[in-house]
Amino acid sequence: MTLNKVRYLVFFQYFGTKYSGVMETPADQAVLGVQNYLEMAAQKLRLAGKAKFSISSRTDTGVHALCNSAHVDIEREGGKPPFSETILVNALNHHLKPESISVLKAIRVSDSFHARYNALSRTYIYRIVTGCNHFDLPVFERNLCWAACVSSLNIPAMQEAAQQLLGTHDFSAFQSANSENVFRSPIKTLLRADITPSSGFWPHHTQYRDLQFWDLTFQGRSFLYKQVRRMTRALVAVGQGRLTPREMKDIMEARDPTAFPGNTIAPADGLFLKKVEYDGID
Incomplete structure (x- = not known):
């Protein structure tokens, strides 16, 4: 330079x-x-x-x-x-x-610094809401979360299933089944997979008191194409009783993008890249 x-x-x-x-x-x-x-x-x-x-x-x-x-x-x-x-x-x-x-x-x-390759980890948050459908969401929440279930979700079962994802695994089952991934290793390390209560823009408004917001937080050095949205969809299926935590593990061990049939990806709206971490940079 x-x-x-x-x-x-x-x-x-x-x-x-x-x-x-x-x-x-x-x-x-x-x-x-x-x-x-x-x-x-x-x-x-x-x-x-x-x-x-x-x-x-x-x-x-x-x-x-x-x-x-x-x-x-x-x-x-x-x-x-x-x-x-x-x-x-x-x-x-x-x-x-x-x-x-x-x-x-x-x-x-420095001239040798690279934003992609020097990153230590990336943290994503996926926001879901229960208690309504998409059209009943407050206007300020539209395009910012997924109305995943009109009733409630079994959060303890989802948390148990999320623990199956932690660590270093072959995440082929949660990658997009297209040619973009052919030359990429499906081996990834998931450092964090949490499900915690959150709040919307109008948490105390009586009209929306039945809404419950949840944050699904995932942290890893890198992720496969659409991996977070596919893991989210599978976890919601556990919360709906369509999958068990054990079946979540079986899906991952199958290493097959078609192992979880049906609608296998959560909408883009609820996904946020929260932060990218670097050594020595706040």
């Missing part, structure tokens, strides 16, 4: 409903990715070259991020000194104003 080119680790969040996932899409596509807008905002900063964001964690259409990350190399025109971290954040957010995207923080890192 030149002396004036600096690599930044950028943390950002977005409301994923209106975007074609986080990854860059062709510029003429009707619905663009979050990366497109980050790079368009950066290009308005009068840079010496094109700013290319290297995203740490892929999210699909409709999936949200409380905090995703990327690294980007930035060199200003005319040999001007590098942006301070605060100025870069403010400048990017100024040009992102029309979008449901916000830069949270920027940190100068």
